[in-house]
Amino acid sequence: MLRLIALPLFLFTLATAGCAAAPADLDVSLKRPTDAGRFIVTLQPPQTAPAINQIHSWTISVATPAGAPVKGARIGVDGGMPQHGHGLPTRPRITKELPDGNYLMEGMKFSMTGWWEIKLAIDASGETDKVTFNRVIETRAAR
Secondary structure, three states, X not given: OHHHHHHHHHHHHHHHOOOOOOOOOOOOOOEEEOOOOOOEEEXXXXXXXXXXXXXXXXXXXXXOOOOOEXXXXXXXXXXXXXXXXXXOOOOOEEEEEXXXXXXXXXXXXXXXXXXXXXXXXXXXXXXXXXXXXXXXXXXXXXX
16 A cells, blocks of 8 residues: 555656756846857847747847847757756747847747746857856746
8 A cells, every 4th residue: 555655656756856946046137148258149038928838939139249230140049947857848940030130039938837948059250159048937828
């Protein structure tokens, strides 16, 4: 009988492991320099907070450290939930270059609440660099 009780408890513990709250000092800024300082990147979320399990689009702005728009960039998108050890549930990608160093990222989706990372790899003007944005998603499921 003890085994019948222990197994569900073990499975629940395993499923919820890593569900801790995001670190208190987590940097959730939407504008930041890339790791090597080659670009300044701004991540612009949708105007309405995205619901869980709903596809949404973001705008990414890329500029030089002096503030000039970066045109013709190739941007790779990756990410996931560091506390859960899984990646993004979709494969978001840049679908359009917009004016003034802006790029449209489509196909983004969050499958649960919690701390997500959005990782961008930027290749422009013969230089490459990367940047990671932290987002804490607290919205409810779409109905």
